[in-house]
């Protein structure tokens with residue numbers, strides 16, 4: 001049981017090669033950290049793993065199945081910019097309902113307040129909005145969670161608190177977690193294994 | 207529209223924007239109601255000519271005066287407005303429908319469909335649209351058909367371009383990709399994510415298109431490519447009234463012209479207010 005990327009390559013349309021021959025594996029219940037310099041393609045890799053973006057070559061399999069099979073996907077992505085990840089016209093109630101019917105206990109653990117549900121994304125802080133994105137990503141079918149700079153807009157205390165909750169949920173449900181961050185101490189505390197993005201990015205010319 | 211000071215002025219500005227919108231909508235509603243009710247109350251017989259009442263200046267019996275056949279100009283103006291507005295609504299709806307369908311098709315289907323539609327848009331935006339419109343109206347034989355087809359075929363491009371760009375942008379947006387990841391169908395995405403964005407655009411497009419259409423309809427008729435001369439359309443009234451201005455019969459063109467202007471301005475204002483409100487996504491509905 002694993003999320004497994006084999007021999008991935010991605011070339012920015014009309015641009016340069018971001019990475020080639022990339023292999024990555026996240027086991028169920030495992031916490032893997034991914035780091036690398038800014039612009040090396042971490043967010044792009046996250047999108048490919050979640051099936052939002054097709055790789056130029058290579059495959060992504062979740063428990064042996066292609067990641068973008070129809071139906072709710074087992075890989076969910078929490079993005080760096082939550083304000084882009086939700087429809088700006090919708091209330092948070094619709095935003096969550098689009099994904100699944102959340103368990104009230106889960107909302108409580110993530111620190112989501114009842115009065116936020118009637119608001120639109122512009123009426124929430126980045127941190128509050130990110131909690132909703134996390135809630136949305138933790139549906140009943142989720143087997144792997146990718147957190148791409150998820151806590152960039154939180155203060156250190158909230159960040160630690162939130163990751164503690166996520167770590168617990170992930171362990172309870174045996175979800176594989178991929179944490180993308182520049183914050184090495186955070187990764188050290190959280191992860192079973194840390195991977196660095198290959199640095200070939202700038203060396204390979206188009 | 208950036209503003210140096212933060213939240214508070216913004217909310218008051220937004221509130222006044224919706225009050226503005228309500229006022230503009232009320233004005234348009236009142237105008238339309240007045241025209242429809244008056245047209246319904248009016249006696250059609252005053253459309254006939256009365257030899258004894260020819261070329262009378264405005265007065266208590268004939269509010270807008272009479273023309274050289276003794277027909278009551280107030281009645282003719284109201285009837286003309288009703289006709290112009292009806293044709294205007296149909297034509298504006300048609301061009302918005304064409305724009306919406308082509309804009310969405312271009313963005314969703316891509317490939318050669320997109321290439322053809324984009325080429326059409328670029329091509330027809332380059333041609334002066336009055337000339338193009340007259341040509342189309344003339345080639346389908348003028349009349350109501352000429353007006354409706356001539357105007358709707360020449361007025362869908364800028365809205366279609368807007369809608370195409372919007373849908374293209376939305377299709378690759380993170381929240382649409384996420385929606386697919388939650389197992390939502392393409393139909394759900396089109397209905398809930400794309401339609402919600404396109405509908406306000408189309409509505410604003412319609413309200414802004416309408417006064418434009420009414421003016422063009424009058425212009426086409428005035429130039430002789432629109433309604434037949436027997437029809438009491440605003441364009442016909444203006445056409446008939448113009449030659450009499452120099453001979454002192456100022457009322458024949460003035461009142462129909464003013465009424466047309468009033469209706470057009472009211473609609474243009476409403477469209478403008480609507481655009482202000484819908485152009486700030488996430489705050490509008």
Ligand SMILES: Nc1ncnc2c1ncn2[C@@H]1O[C@H](COP(=O)(O)OP(=O)(O)OP(=O)(O)O)[C@@H](O)[C@H]1O
Pocket residue numbers: 012013015018036037038039040041042043044045080149
């Ligand atoms: N659609 C696109 N068009 C053009 N360039 C793109 C596109 N998507 C990504 N890029 C480029 O690919 C590179 C990698 O972007 P990506 O967001 O994956 O980096 P990252 O490693 O997540 O960086 P950061 O740590 O700053 O978040 C960047 O140089 C970016 O400019």
Ligand SMILES: [Mg+2]
Pocket residue numbers: 042043044080148149
């Ligand atoms: Mg990134």
